[in-house]
Amino acid sequence: MLFAIASAGSEMSSSLDPRFGRAAGFAIIDSDSLKIIDYIVNPNIAAGGGAGISTAQMLANRGVRAVIAGAVGPNAFGVLSSANIAMYSTAGLSNLQDAIDAFKSGKLEAIQSPGATGHPGGGMGAGSGMGRF
Amino acid sequence: MIVSVASGKGGTGKTTVAVSLALAASPVMLIDADVEEPNANILLHAERSTTKKASLPFPAIDMKKCDFCEKCSDFCAFNGIIVLKGLKVFAVPEICKSCGGCKMVCPQNAISEEPRDIGYIDFGERNRVSFIEGLINIGESSATPLIRMLFDFTDDDKDTIVDCPPGAAHPMVESTKHSDFVILVTEPTPFGLHDLKEALTITTELGKKVGLVINRADVGDDEILKFAEQNNIPILMKIPYDTEIAENYSRGTSPAEFSQEWRERFARLWIKIQSIVSPA
Numbered sequence: 108m109l110f111a112i113a114s115a116g117s118e119m120s121s122s123l124d125p126r127f128g129r130a131a132g133f134a135i136i137d138s139d140s141l142k143i144i145d146y147i148v149n150p151n152i153a154a155g156g157g158a159g160i161s162t163a164q165m166l167a168n169r170g171v172r173a174v175i176a177g178a179v180g181p182n183a184f185g186v187l188s189s190a191n192i193a194m195y196s197t198a199g200l201s202n203l204q205d206a207i208d209a210f211k212s213g214k215l216e217a218i219q220s221p222g223a224t225g226h227p228g229g230g231m232g233a234g235s236g237m238g239r240f
Numbered sequence: 241m242i243v244s245v246a247s248g249k250g251g252t253g254k255t256t257v258a259v260s261l262a263l264a265a266s267p268v269m270l271i272d273a274d275v276e277e278p279n280a281n282i283l284l285h286a287e288r289s290t291t292k293k294a295s296l297p298f299p300a301i302d303m304k305k306c307d308f309c310e311k312c313s314d315f316c317a318f319n320g321i322i323v324l325k326g327l328k329v330f331a332v333p334e335i336c337k338s339c340g341g342c343k344m345v346c347p348q349n350a351i352s353e354e355p356r357d358i359g360y361i362d363f364g365e366r367n368r369v370s371f372i373e374g375l376i377n378i379g380e381s382s383a384t385p386l387i388r389m390l391f392d393f394t395d396d397d398k399d400t401i402v403d404c405p406p407g408a409a410h411p412m413v414e415s416t417k418h419s420d421f422v423i424l425v426t427e428p429t430p431f432g433l434h435d436l437k438e439a440l441t442i443t444t445e446l447g448k449k450v451g452l453v454i455n456r457a458d459v460g461d462d463e464i465l466k467f468a469e470q471n472n473i474p475i476l477m478k479i480p481y482d483t484e485i486a487e488n489y490s491r492g493t494s495p496a497e498f499s500q501e502w503r504e505r506f507a508r509l510w511i512k513i514q515s516i517v518s519p520a
Contacts, residue, residue, distance in 0.1 A: 157319025157335045164313065164322045182332055190324045 108138045110173035111166050112206050113197070117146035119204040123197045125177030128159030133166065133174075134203055141207050159183030167192060175206050175215065178222025185221075194218035241517055242400045244273075244419040246443075248435025250406035252425045253455035253479065256489060258403035259283040260496035261423075264506035266368040269398050273415035274405040275359065275374035275386045283494040286364030286371035294374065294386050296338040298356035299331040305350035312342035312351060334381050359386050361393070370398065387414040394418070408438040413446070420517045422448045423476065428460030433467060440473075449516060451476040453509075474516070477509050 113130035114121045124130040129152050135145040147169065151158040159179070163186035166174060173193040187194055195215035200206050209215050245258040255272075259280055262270040272280035299312075299321060306329055313323045320336035323329045331342070333356060343351040359376040372393050374386045383405065394400050404415040416422050422443050426436040436452075443450050452468055457478035468475050479485065479495075488498045495502035 151319070155318060157332065160322055160332055160335070161313075161319035164319075164324065167327075168310075168323070168325045182334065186322055186324070189330075190327060 108172040109144075109170055110136050110138060110175065110210070111147075111169070111171045112136060112203060113174075113176040114146075114203050114206075117143055119143070119202065119207075121203050123175075123177070123200055123202060123206060125197065127174070127176040127179045128154075128162045128183055130162070130176065135169065135171065136207060136210075138210070141211060143203065157182065160186045163187045163190070163192075175210070176218075179218055181221035183221075184218075241421070241514065242394065242402065242419045243421045243423060243513055244402040244404050244416040245423045245425060246404040246412055246416055246439055247406055247425045248408050248437070248439035249426065249431055252406075252427050252432060253453070254406070254425045255280050255283060255403050256455070256479075256485075256494055257423060257425050257453050257477075258401055259494045260502065260506045261510060262369045262401045263367060263494065263496040264503050265399065265401070265510040267370075267398065268368075269370040269372065269395060269400040271390050271394070271400060271402045271415075272371070272373035273387050273390055273402050273411070275376040275383045275390075275411075276405060278373040278375055280403045281364070281371065281373060282492050283489075283497075284366055284369060284371055285492070286366040286369065288362050288364040290363040292361045292363075293357050294359045294361050294389055295355035295357045296385055297340060297353035298333065298336060298338060299342050299351050300354045301329045301331070302350045302352070303328065305348045307348055309347065311345045311347060315341050315345045334379070337382075338385070361386075361390065363393075370395075382410070384410045384414045387411055391418050408435070408442050412439065413442055416443065416448060417446055419448060421513050422450045423453055423513070424450055425453045425455055426464055427456050428454060428462065428464045430461075430463070432460070433463050436464065436467070440471075451513070451516065453477045453479065455479045456481040476512055477505065 111133040113124040114134045115124055115131045130149050132148045134143045137144050151161045160182045163183040167190035175195045177197050179194055196218050245254045247254050262268050272278040308325045310323045312321045318335050321331045321342050358380050362373045364371040374390050376383050376386050402415055405411040424439055426432040451474040458480045485495055496506050
């Protein structure tokens with residue numbers, strides 16, 4: 108199976124990205140070989156809105172079965188759950204090698220609930236309370 | 241004639257001015273367009289007669305027709321519709337703008353629209369003031385569509401006063417864009433002036449006639465007065481920092497209600513605005 112790790116780059120030493128929807132990109136790992144088989148630059152970094160769900164859709168349609176990320180917002184959490192994609196936390200891990208080792212040894216912690224909520228993106232300014240007070 | 245009562249800053253006295261003006265100028269219609277926290281009726285005390293549900297069209301997907309082509313999700317600039325290949329397709333209520341674009345681009349005609357409730361519109365009446373207020377459901381990401389709907393109920397034969405939401409963003413634009421005149425309520429503080437300038441960027445862009453009501457006019461500094469003079473903005477009324485007004489407000493009574501003098505002042509304010517909008 109394939110799993111995705113939010114990371115700044117595609118080297119084993121690349122640091123993990125604490126974001127999900129607006130992560131720099133995702134290393135795609137094959138769980139059998141534990142090798143990085145692909146790196147997807149995230150097209151949703153500067154999305155006007157819905158970055159999390161769009162990123163979740165992209166990873167689901169890429170066929171990944173698990174995601175390792177910092178926090179996953181409520182909308183993305185819903186999409187990943189719908190697609191039966193497991194979510195694990197990067198808490199305490201620093202780079203791709205760490206995350207892959209943690210996967211191998213079964214030490215990854217599952218993300219049980221949505222974390223940070225969505226952020227209106229570049230210049231959209233559509234938050235309900237914007238401009239009040 | 242439609243007169244909107246707006247301000248950049250919250251808490252300047254928009255609702256006090258809007259309700260007092262409505263009572264003094266009746267028969268009129270009063271629209272509370274601050275749909276995130278409508279409070280005009282705390283001062284107006286209209287009896288609600290009717291409540292309507294407000295809804296927007298929302299995509300419904302017929303999975304028997306869908307072939308997961310992703311044209312809908314590619315089209316949606318807001319990522320409001322999600323295609324999980326072979327699994328399911330769904331629209332996200334917090335994100336969908338109800339534009340209908342996904343329905344249009346679907347080659348399989350798998351997308352139809354069904355109403356999604358976003359809030360309520362209440363109707364009421366008191367002392368010949370016809371009252372309409374919107375109340376958006378908690379969690380809705382945008383107040384603007386509901387504000388837009390409120391203006392479907394204006395009556396060409398009746399003057400309308402609009403109590404606007406604070407700020408200088410989409411909701412303020414939506415609640416002032418139909419107006420013949422915008423009253424900007426401000427206060428003589430640096431915050432008041434700063435947010436007044438913000439609000440003016442909108443009214444200027446919209447090409448609206450404006451005038452100022454300065455609330456708590458005898459406190460703070462005189463920067464608002466200087467600014468108004470430099471920019472030729474008429475000062476229509478000054479309301480002092482007055483214990484009687486504050487006490488009555490705290491009990492839900494507007495100046496036009498407890499004081500004949502204030503009622504007459506607001507009646508004169510209305511006549512002044514009429515003369516600016518339609519010079520004789």
